[in-house]
Amino acid sequence: MSSDAPPVVRTGQSPARPTDAATVTSHPLGLDRARITGGFWADRQRAGAEAVRVGHEQLERAGNLHNLRLAAGRPGSGDDGGEAIGPVFADSDVYKWLEAVAWEYARDPAEDLLERQREVTALVAAAQQPDGYLNSVVQLRSGEAGRYADLPWSHEHYCAGHLIQAAVAQVRCTGDRELLEVAVRLADHLVETFGEDRRHDVDGHPVIEMALVELYRETGTQAYLELARYFVDARGHGLMASYGKEPTYFSDRVPVREATTVEGHAVRAVYLTAGATDLATETGDTALLSTLDAQFATMWATKTYLTGGLGSRWDWEAFGEPYELPPDRAYAETCAAIGGIQWAWRMLLATGEARYGDAVERMLFNGFLAGVSLRGTEYFYVNPLQLRGGSRPDENRSPAHGRRGWFACACCPPNVMRTMSGLAGLLASTAPGVLSVHQYATATLDGDELGLELTTDYPWSGQVRLEVTRSTGRSTLRLRVPAWAEGATVTVDGTEAGPATPGGYVELERDWQTGQVVLLDLPLTVRTVTAHPRVDAVRGCVALERGPLVYAFEQADQEPGVELDDITLVPGPDARVEHQPGLLEGVTTLTLRGRPARAPEEYRPWPWPVDGGAPVPGDEVDLVAIPYYAWANREIDAMRVWVPLGAPGGTPS
Numbered sequence: 001m002s003s004d005a006p007p008v009v010r011t012g013q014s015p016a017r018p019t020d021a022a023t024v025t026s027h028p029l030g031l032d033r034a035r036i037t038g039g040f041w042a043d044r045q046r047a048g049a050e051a052v053r054v055g056h057e058q059l060e061r062a063g064n065l066h067n068l069r070l071a072a073g074r075p076g077s078g079d080d081g082g083e084a085i086g087p088v089f090a091d092s093d094v095y096k097w098l099e100a101v102a103w104e105y106a107r108d109p110a111e112d113l114l115e116r117q118r119e120v121t122a123l124v125a126a127a128q129q130p131d132g133y134l135n136s137v138v139q140l141r142s143g144e145a146g147r148y149a150d151l152p153w154s155h156e157h158y159c160a161g162h163l164i165q166a167a168v169a170q171v172r173c174t175g176d177r178e179l180l181e182v183a184v185r186l187a188d189h190l191v192e193t194f195g196e197d198r199r200h201d202v203d204g205h206p207v208i209e210m211a212l213v214e215l216y217r218e219t220g221t222q223a224y225l226e227l228a229r230y231f232v233d234a235r236g237h238g239l240m241a242s243y244g245k246e247p248t249y250f251s252d253r254v255p256v257r258e259a260t261t262v263e264g265h266a267v268r269a270v271y272l273t274a275g276a277t278d279l280a281t282e283t284g285d286t287a288l289l290s291t292l293d294a295q296f297a298t299m300w301a302t303k304t305y306l307t308g309g310l311g312s313r314w315d316w317e318a319f320g321e322p323y324e325l326p327p328d329r330a331y332a333e334t335c336a337a338i339g340g341i342q343w344a345w346r347m348l349l350a351t352g353e354a355r356y357g358d359a360v361e362r363m364l365f366n367g368f369l370a371g372v373s374l375r376g377t378e379y380f381y382v383n384p385l386q387l388r389g390g391s392r393p394d395e396n397r398s399p400a401h402g403r404r405g406w407f408a409c410a411c412c413p414p415n416v417m418r419t420m421s422g423l424a425g426l427l428a429s430t431a432p433g434v435l436s437v438h439q440y441a442t443a444t445l446d447g448d449e450l451g452l453e454l455t456t457d458y459p460w461s462g463q464v465r466l467e468v469t470r471s472t473g474r475s476t477l478r479l480r481v482p483a484w485a486e487g488a489t490v491t492v493d494g495t496e497a498g499p500a501t502p503g504g505y506v507e508l509e510r511d512w513q514t515g516q517v518v519l520l521d522l523p524l525t526v527r528t529v530t531a532h533p534r535v536d537a538v539r540g541c542v543a544l545e546r547g548p549l550v551y552a553f554e555q556a557d558q559e560p561g562v563e564l565d566d567i568t569l570v571p572g573p574d575a576r577v578e579h580q581p582g583l584l585e586g587v588t589t590l591t592l593r594g595r596p597a598r599a600p601e602e603y604r605p606w607p608w609p610v611d612g613g614a615p616v617p618g619d620e621v622d623l624v625a626i627p628y629y630a631w632a633n634r635e636i637d638a639m640r641v642w643v644p645l646g647a648p649g650g651t652p653s
C-alpha cells in the first residue's frame, strides 16, 4: 500500500485521535492522560469492568465465537454443528467487545483481560481469508460466492469497521499488533475491491467511514482516508435503490454534503455523520464540516428527546419527522445515544463549541446511561420516556421486559461496554498552551502544560475543585459552563475569576503554580422544562431536570394508590431536594406536590363527552422523582418523564 504524504501520527489512548494535520481546535487527552479516580462514573466503570468479563461468556453462549471457530476451521467441543449462528452481523459484537477489553485494559491493566483478548484475537486472525476478506457468517453460509452479494443488508463493511476500531484500540492500549495486522489486511482488501474505478458500492450500515479514518490516523496510510472519502461521498446517489431498497433507511436518499437533517435508521445516520466529521477534519474540508454542524443543530432541535435519545420510530429504528417525539413510543436505541456521543465529541474537537460538550453530557447521563443497569450487566435496547402501568412486553426489545442480559440482535450491550470503559477519553482535550475540561468527574488530567486533580460529587453537587498538580508556566485552562448553569461562578485561590457564562467556556490564563485551586460552582437549580409546542405528545406537560440529569417519576416511589398514569403536577413551591445514599446506589430525589386526576365517568364507554370531560382531581399528594437513568432497577412498572401541569390551586387544566 502506498503511503504518500504521511500525517504526523500522534500517540495516546483515544478512540478518535486526529493527526497534527487535522483541522481541529484541540486533541483529545486519551485514557493514558485522563483517568477517572472516584465518584459517580468510577462506580459505573467498576460495574462496567464486570460486564466486560461477563460479555465474553455471552459471546460464547450466543454463538458469536462458535462462528469464528468454525470459519477458522477450529471447531471445539460442542462446535460441530457446522452452521453459523445468529444474525449476519454477529462478528461485530465480538469486535465491539474486543474494543471494550482494550479500553478496559487501559483503565485497569488486569492480566485476565489480556489473556482473553489474545485468545479471541488469535481466533479472529485464524478466521481471516488469505486475501484479507473476513466475515465468519458470510464465509460459513455462502462462501466466496456470497461475498458482498447483498451489501445493503450483509453488514460486511460494518463488521470490518468494528474490527478496525477494535484493532486500533488494542494497539493503542496494549501495544499488541496482531489484530491491527488483521485489520490492515482487511482494509487493503477493501481498498483493492471498492472505489470509483473499482466496485462502486457501499454497505447498508455505516461505521467503516469512522474506522478507515482512524486506521489512517494510526498507520498513516493515505489509501484508507481516500476509501473513507469514497464511502462518504458515494452514499446518497441511488446505490441502495439499485438493490430495490428504499434509500431513506440507509441514509442514502440525500448525499451527506447536501443533507440538512438526519433521517432514517438513527444509528446508521449518526455513525455516518461521525465518520464524515472525521473525514472533514482530516481533509480540512470546512464546507463539509459546516454542513455537519447544521445537521447536528437541526437534529438537536427537532429530533432529539429530552434525554438525548435519538430515533422515535420503532419502525426501522428510525428518526421520525421533526418534533415527532412521543415519550411512550420512543425508540431511542442505546446505540443511537452512543453514536450521538461519538458524533458530538468529534464536532467538539473540530469546533471547540460548548454546545457539543453539553450534548455529550446530556446523552451520557441520560440516553446512554439508562441503557445499562446499575449492576452493569443488563441492558435496554429501547429507552422510552414513559412506560404505562401494566405494560406487557410484546417483543424481546420491549422495555416492559426490563433490562436484559443479551439480545438476539446484541448491538447495544458491547457498545455500552466500550463506551463505559473508554469514558475518560471524553473528559478533556488539549491545544498548544490550552487545556479544556469538557466533562466533570473525580479524575486526574495530565495536559501538555498543566496537570490537574479534579474532585467533585457531580452530578449530585455542582462544585468542582481543580487543583494544579503540575505546571510548566503560563497556560490557559478552559472549563465548560453548561447552558443550564445559570449563576455559575469560578474562583482561583478564593478570588473571583469569572465571568462563567452558561453555554461557553470560562478561560483562565495564568502562570499556574502547583497547589493552586480552581473552584467551579455550577448551581444545580431544579429546572421545570417544557418541550417545543410542536411536540404534540407532551404539550401541556413539564419535565424536571437538575444539573445534567433528567428526572423521571417511577411507580415504586409513589404513595400507595397513586397511579402515575393519572398524575398532574401542582405548580407551587420548589421541589424538595434530598440525597438518598441508600436508594439506587445513591441518588438525589426531587419531591413535588401533585394530584391524581382520574378521567370522569363520562369517558366510559365511548361516545366520549362533547364538552366537559375535565379530569376529576384527587387530593394533593407528594410525588417523588428519581434520575431517569436509574429507573427499572427495582421493578418494572409505570414510569414517566413528562407530566401534565395542573392549574394553580390544583385543578388540572
Ligand SMILES: [Zn+2]
Pocket (backbone or CB within 6 Å): 333, 334, 335, 336, 381, 410, 411, 412, 413, 415
Ligand atoms: Zn443497539
